[in-house]
Amino acid sequence: MTTMTEASVREFKMPDVGEGLTEAEILKWYVQPGDTVTDGQVVCEVETAKAAVELPIPYDGVVRELRFAEGTTVDVGTAIIAVDVAGGAPGEEPAAAPEPEPEKKPEGRQPVLVGYGVAASSTKRRPRKGPEVTVAEAAAQASIQTELNGHGPGTAPAPAPVAPEHPRPLAKPPVRKLAKDLGVDLATVTPSGPDGVITRDDVHAAVAVPEPVAPAAPVAPATSTITSYDTARETRIPVKGVRKATAAAMVGSAFTAPHVTEFVTVDVTRTMKLVEELKQDKDLHGLRVNPLLLIAKALLVAIKRNPDINASWDEANQEIVLKHYVNLGIAAATPRGLIVPNIKDAHAKTLPQLAEALGELVTTARDGKTSPATMQGGTVTITNVGVFGIDTGTPILNPGEAAILAVGAIKLQPWVHKGKVKPRQVTTLALSFDHRLVDGELGSKVLADIAAILEQPKRLITWG
Numbered sequence: 001m002t003t004m005t006e007a008s009v010r011e012f013k014m015p016d017v018g019e020g021l022t023e024a025e026i027l028k029w030y031v032q033p034g035d036t037v038t039d040g041q042v043v044c045e046v047e048t049a050k051a052a053v054e055l056p057i058p059y060d061g062v063v064r065e066l067r068f069a070e071g072t073t074v075d076v077g078t079a080i081i082a083v084d085v086a087g088g089a090p091g092e093e094p095a096a097a098p099e100p101e102p103e104k105k106p107e108g109r110q111p112v113l114v115g116y117g118v119a120a121s122s123t124k125r126r127p128r129k130g131p132e133v134t135v136a137e138a139a140a141q142a143s144i145q146t147e148l149n150g151h152g153p154g155t156a157p158a159p160a161p162v163a164p165e166h167p168r169p170l171a172k173p174p175v176r177k178l179a180k181d182l183g184v185d186l187a188t189v190t191p192s193g194p195d196g197v198i199t200r201d202d203v204h205a206a207v208a209v210p211e212p213v214a215p216a217a218p219v220a221p222a223t224s225t226i227t228s229y230d231t232a233r234e235t236r237i238p239v240k241g242v243r244k245a246t247a248a249a250m251v252g253s254a255f256t257a258p259h260v261t262e263f264v265t266v267d268v269t270r271t272m273k274l275v276e277e278l279k280q281d282k283d284l285h286g287l288r289v290n291p292l293l294l295i296a297k298a299l300l301v302a303i304k305r306n307p308d309i310n311a312s313w314d315e316a317n318q319e320i321v322l323k324h325y326v327n328l329g330i331a332a333a334t335p336r337g338l339i340v341p342n343i344k345d346a347h348a349k350t351l352p353q354l355a356e357a358l359g360e361l362v363t364t365a366r367d368g369k370t371s372p373a374t375m376q377g378g379t380v381t382i383t384n385v386g387v388f389g390i391d392t393g394t395p396i397l398n399p400g401e402a403a404i405l406a407v408g409a410i411k412l413q414p415w416v417h418k419g420k421v422k423p424r425q426v427t428t429l430a431l432s433f434d435h436r437l438v439d440g441e442l443g444s445k446v447l448a449d450i451a452a453i454l455e456q457p458k459r460l461i462t463w464g
Helices: 135-148 173-182 200-208 241-254 269-279 291-305 351-366 440-455 459-463
Strands: 009-013 023-029 042-047 052-056 061-066 073-075 079-084 259-267 311-314 319-322 328-330 332-334 337-339 380-384 403-407 411-417 420-434
Touching: 042 079, 073 173, 173 200, 259 440, 269 291, 269 420, 269 440, 291 328, 291 351, 291 380, 291 403, 291 440, 291 459, 328 351, 332 351, 403 440, 420 440, 440 459
Parallel strands: 328 380, 380 403
Antiparallel strands: 009 079, 023 042, 023 073, 042 052, 061 079, 259 420, 311 319, 332 337, 403 420, 411 420
C-alpha cells in the first residue's frame, strides 16, 4: 500500500480555546480515518479546564490519522488529526503535489475559535514572558565566541558563550508540564539533550537525586506515589478538566482574599406569592420563573444602591477596580464539576430578559455546552445551596470577584408576623465578601437591602 505525500497532508493542532489554556482532554471523535471532512466541520469535542467545546477543522480533505484516543489529555499546539487535503481515498497515492503555496484565508470567513489559524505556515509559539536564548541564537553565539578566541575547525572548542542573566531553560511544553507536576525547578536541571534542551529523563533524574545527608545516615527510597491499591475497596479518579481548574481556583481564592461571611434569616412569604403571580403573567409565559429569579433581581437592586461592592482587587497595580456593569454569575453543579457561567450586563436587563437569560444559562450548563467566554468576566455570584435542602453555607469567592451570595432552602417555619406566631416561608442568606474591598458596613448594607426586598418585593419597583 502506498503512502501519502507530505505535501498533501495537513495537521490540525489543538487550539487554545480559552484564555491561556495549556491543555484539553479529547472527549469524543466525530470522524474516523477515511472520512471526508469539509472546512468548518466539527471533528471532535474536547474538555478544557473551563468547559466542553466542539472543534471544527479549518480545511477540506480526507482524514488519514487520529493522533490521540478519546480520554487523552493533549497540550495546546500538539497535532491531533492528520488530513490529506488532496482528497484521495485511503491507500491511494494522491496526485502529484505541486510546490505548496501559502493557504489564503477565504473572504468573509472568520476563525471559529481562539487559537485557530488558517495560514499554511506552522503554528507560531506564543512569546515567552522571560528572557530566553533559542537554539539558533546559542549556536550563533558559540560561533562568534570561537572566532574571537582564535579557534578554527579542528582546534580545541572555545569556552561556552556567556548566557544572558537568568536565561529560561530550554524544554518542550510536555517536559515543562512534567517538571511542574513533579515540583522540579527547570533552572536546577542539567540538560542532556541536543543544544542544551532538557529531556523527560533529565527531569526524572532531578527528582531521583536524594537530599544531602550525613555519611552514616541511610537514604530512604523515594515513595512519592502509591503504585498499587485494592481496586475492590478504592476507586481513584484523575483530577483534570473542570474539577482540576475549580480546585486550583478555590484554593487560590481562599488563601488570597480575606473572606468575611454575614448571615440573615428572612421571611420570604410575599416573594413566594409574587413568584406564583408572575408565573401567570403573559409577559413571562414560557420563561423560567422561580425564587432565584427574584433573588437575582434583588441582588442587582442592592448593587445599584451600593455600587462599591461590585469591584475587584488588582494586586499588580495595587488598585481597586470599580465595575460599572454587572456580569451576574450563577454557580451550577454539572456532571463535570462546578462551573460559574455569568449573565453579561445583567444590570441592564428587564425581569423577562433576566428570566430568559437564567433559563438559557441553566439549560446550557446541564447539557455541558457552556462556552469559556460565558465563564469569564464575572463580577458577582449567586450560589443556590437551598436546592439541596441546605439552610445556608459560607461560600468561597469566585476568583476576581468581591462578593458571593448563598441562598438557603425556603422552608415553612413558625415566625412572629404582626405580633402573632404564624407559619411563614423563611430562608437564610449568607453573603461572603473580600474584606480588602468590602468592610463590614458595606457588606451589611448590601445584605440588608436584599433581605428587605425579599420581605417586601414591592420595593423592586420603588428601589429598582
